[in-house]
Amino acid sequence: MRRYRLPVLIGFGLYAALAIYGCFRLTFSFDFQQFFPRGDEDLDFFVEFIEEFEGDDNFLLVALEREPSVFDSSFLAQANDFAIRVRDVPGVEGAQSLTSFGYPIKTPFAITTIPAIHLDDPSRYPADSARIMADERFVGNLINKRGTALVTVLKTPSLIGLDQSRALIQGLDSLVATYDFPAYHYLGPAYFQTELVDLQIREVVVSAVVSGLLVTLVMFFLFRRPLGIAVALVSIALGLLLFMGTLGLLGRELNAIAALYPVLMIIVGTSDVIHIMSKYIDELRKGLSKEAAIRVSMKEIGLATLLTSLTTAVGFASLLTSRINPIRDFGINAALGVMIAYATVILFTTALLSYLSVDQIVKIGRQQAFWDRLLEGTYQFTQRRPGWIKSGAVATVLLCVIGISMITTNYRIESTLPKNRKVTEDFLFFERELAGFRPFELAITTKDSTDQVTDYDVLQEIGKIEDYVKVFPFVQSTASITAVYRSINQAFNNNRPDAYTLPADAGRYRQYRTLADRVPDVNLNLLVSKDRRKARITSRMDDIGADSIKVFLDNTTAWINTHVDTGLVDIRSTGTGLIIDKNAEYIRRNLLQGLGIAIVIVCGLMALLFRNWRMLVVSLIPNLLPLLIAGAMLGYLGIELEAGVSIVFAVIFGIAVDDTIHFLSKYKLARRRGLDVTEAIHLTFRETGKAIVLTSVVLFFGFLVMLFSISPPSVTIGLLISLTLASALVSDLLLIPLLLRWLDR
Numbered sequence: 001m002r003r004y005r006l007p008v009l010i011g012f013g014l015y016a017a018l019a020i021y022g023c024f025r026l027t028f029s030f031d032f033q034q035f036f037p038r039g040d041e042d043l044d045f046f047v048e049f050i051e052e053f054e055g056d057d058n059f060l061l062v063a064l065e066r067e068p069s070v071f072d073s074s075f076l077a078q079a080n081d082f083a084i085r086v087r088d089v090p091g092v093e094g095a096q097s098l099t100s101f102g103y104p105i106k107t108p109f110a111i112t113t114i115p116a117i118h119l120d121d122p123s124r125y126p127a128d129s130a131r132i133m134a135d136e137r138f139v140g141n142l143i144n145k146r147g148t149a150l151v152t153v154l155k156t157p158s159l160i161g162l163d164q165s166r167a168l169i170q171g172l173d174s175l176v177a178t179y180d181f182p183a184y185h186y187l188g189p190a191y192f193q194t195e196l197v198d199l200q201i202r203e204v205v206v207s208a209v210v211s212g213l214l215v216t217l218v219m220f221f222l223f224r225r226p227l228g229i230a231v232a233l234v235s236i237a238l239g240l241l242l243f244m245g246t247l248g249l250l251g252r253e254l255n256a257i258a259a260l261y262p263v264l265m266i267i268v269g270t271s272d273v274i275h276i277m278s279k280y281i282d283e284l285r286k287g288l289s290k291e292a293a294i295r296v297s298m299k300e301i302g303l304a305t306l307l308t309s310l311t312t313a314v315g316f317a318s319l320l321t322s323r324i325n326p327i328r329d330f331g332i333n334a335a336l337g338v339m340i341a342y343a344t345v346i347l348f349t350t351a352l353l354s355y356l357s358v359d360q361i362v363k364i365g366r367q368q369a370f371w372d373r374l375l376e377g378t379y380q381f382t383q384r385r386p387g388w389i390k391s392g393a394v395a396t397v398l399l400c401v402i403g404i405s406m407i408t409t410n411y412r413i414e415s416t417l418p419k420n421r422k423v424t425e426d427f428l429f430f431e432r433e434l435a436g437f438r439p440f441e442l443a444i445t446t447k448d449s450t451d452q453v454t455d456y457d458v459l460q461e462i463g464k465i466e467d468y469v470k471v472f473p474f475v476q477s478t479a480s481i482t483a484v485y486r487s488i489n490q491a492f493n494n495n496r497p498d499a500y501t502l503p504a505d506a507g508r509y510r511q512y513r514t515l516a517d518r519v520p521d522v523n524l525n526l527l528v529s530k531d532r533r534k535a536r537i538t539s540r541m542d543d544i545g546a547d548s549i550k551v552f553l554d555n556t557t558a559w560i561n562t563h564v565d566t567g568l569v570d571i572r573s574t575g576t577g578l579i580i581d582k583n584a585e586y587i588r589r590n591l592l593q594g595l596g597i598a599i600v601i602v603c604g605l606m607a608l609l610f611r612n613w614r615m616l617v618v619s620l621i622p623n624l625l626p627l628l629i630a631g632a633m634l635g636y637l638g639i640e641l642e643a644g645v646s647i648v649f650a651v652i653f654g655i656a657v658d659d660t661i662h663f664l665s666k667y668k669l670a671r672r673r674g675l676d677v678t679e680a681i682h683l684t685f686r687e688t689g690k691a692i693v694l695t696s697v698v699l700f701f702g703f704l705v706m707l708f709s710i711s712p713p714s715v716t717i718g719l720l721i722s723l724t725l726a727s728a729l730v731s732d733l734l735l736i737p738l739l740l741r742w743l744d745r
Contacts, residue, residue, distance in 0.1 A: 019245020060188030091168035208262035224363035315654020403632025410545035435477035441575030
């Protein structure tokens with residue numbers, strides 16, 4: 001070891017320098033398309049659909065508030081000026097506002113337009129207001145129901161990139177600052193992307209700092225010596241640096257789940273460091289030389305730690321079965337990080353330790369007596385109260401089954417947005433006052449190649465569907481090609497609100513068709529394909545949840561099959577909202593599939609380690625219980641099972657099995673020395689119990705660090721993992737001794 005320790009330290013120093021360079025190359029990304037399930041037929045249809053239309057994500061809404069009414073000459077003048085100047089902001093391809101909208105009206109000579117708002121004539125504001133507030137095209141879209149917010153709709157590039165989004169929002173902020181609007185709100189993909197990437201960066205920094213402080217505190221109470229604390233902290237920090245730097249060097253983007261990485265690396269590194277340093281200290285206290293103590297530590301703890309790292313990596317790698325790219329990326333990156341942490345501890349940490357004596361690493365005091373009493377009491381409890389432990393386990397399983405049956409996948413966007421941030425306040429404002437954010441699309445295709453969606457009979461079918469979905473209060477901002485004919489009909493009837501309907505007969509339709517054909521194609525691209533065989537009904541929906549929306553879609557499909565001539569047109573649900581909502585279904589399926597694969601692989605590793613089917617049973621039962629507890633907590637706490645939360649199970653299984661491996665590895669060594677089952681369990685409690693309890697305490701408080709997050713999914717993940725890993729510790733210390741006494745005879 002002495003021969004290699006200097007080259008090892010130099011090698012890690014060079015790697016660290018390279019990793020620092022890699023950290024500066026780290027990039028962050030966030031967009032809803034990341035969460036589209038790969039290989040889905042609805043996704044394939046949607047991609048083809050938007051190739052003929054514009055996407056449903058190329059907008060940014062700016063709501064300008066004024067109490068008690070927007071109908072004020074000064075405010076309207078500023079809002080109109082804003083709607084004109086905003087066209088010059090980078091990334092804005094067009095803008096529409098009520099201040100620039102004109103009503104078509106038929107005169108004896110021609111079709112002309114009158115302004116929706118007569119900006120220069122305040123005396124007409126009451127009449128303008130009454131007409132606008134009775135028009136379904138405007139209320140919820142360009143003005144709220146109370147008439148206190150005016151909306152400017154900005155057209156932006158579809159699938160807008162992060163740099164474009166930043167430039168757009170910065171330009172928008174600068175422009176808004178030149179006015180004295182009482183309040184303003186944004187809503188759109190570019191805004192979400194900018195704000196949530198900034199949130200990711202903040203979460204990564206905060207979680208790293210808070211986790212580092214926590215681990216420093218733990219190491220202080222554990223070792224009480226500056227050198228011992230320094231070795232532990234440098235090892236953990238180096239593992240985190242190498243991991244983040246490696247991600248940067250490999251060009252791996254950090255996505256919406258990146259805040260978990262610092263916590264994960266610090267916690268996993270701490271666990272490995274505690275086990276290897278505790279063993280080294282124990283061997284030195286037995287009188288072994290530094291060289292011999294390192295060899296024994298690497299032989300006994302090194303192998304067990306390798307297995308725990310492999311099983312943890314397998315748990316994360318099980319996420320590769322997901323169709324959701326951010327989850328797959330998290331699985332790959334986390335598995336890589338676990339192995340980097342292992343290599344750092346087993347090589348770098350042991351190289352440093354070989355220079356130090358026991359007195360330089362740890363201060364032996366009363367704390368050792370405390371650990372001896374705690375572990376001895378736990379061991380005696382497993383001997384005296386086996387019936388209590390069995391009854392408690394059965395009761396826990398029954399409660400878990402009830403809780404799991406209560407799990408909901410009714411995913412809502414609001415539940416994933418950061419707390420007390422403007423992006424969330426703006427989202428809730430649009431949900432409360434206007435048409436909301438969730439897109440809802442129906443694609444209509446004519447069955448006969450000679451038919452067009454602008455034919456009279458096809459229009460009637462589209463109109464029926466549109467009128468049906470508008471009945472639901474959570475469906476808002478509905479539009480289709482029928483709007484052109486409804487508007488013409490209204491113009492021919494003195495712009496009465498009740499005349500915003502389709503022509504009542506084919507003769508009137510033919511009269512309107514001549515006028516409709518004059519509408520430039522550029523204004524219809526959003527609603528009709530170039531060949532006029534496809535059309536869309538586009539809406540926005542309240543954030544009622546993925547499962548609730550699925551029920552609505554199923555009911556709508558059933559209504560269409562009953563009331564619409566499906567021999568004339570084909571109707572299919574599509575849009576980004578539908579694709580994202582389908583994640584719930586895939587998450588359930590992939591969660592079970594991935595865990596199943598992980599359990600099989602871990603069973604294989606256990607079989608190689610113990611070569612005894614009884615030990616396989618002993619190792620699995622205590623680690624399946626925490627999974628049940630995690631599922632039950634989702635149900636009892638009413639937490640929605642969505643993409644981010646689904647990774648909890650991989651983390652729990654991957655980490656919870658570590659303590660089991662350390663316990664059984666020590667037990668196996670004791671049995672090989674000729675000790676009987678009772679003596680071997682007793683020795684394992686004395687020599688390995690402290691490290692297991694300490695690492696579990698670190699894990700518990702380490703993941704609780706995520707309670708400092710302002711992102712609800714991160715808080716949920718931290719809470720679930722902390723509590724279930726605590727249950728894993730209890731399960732290991734109480735159930736494993738019972739199972740060993742029963743099976744290993």
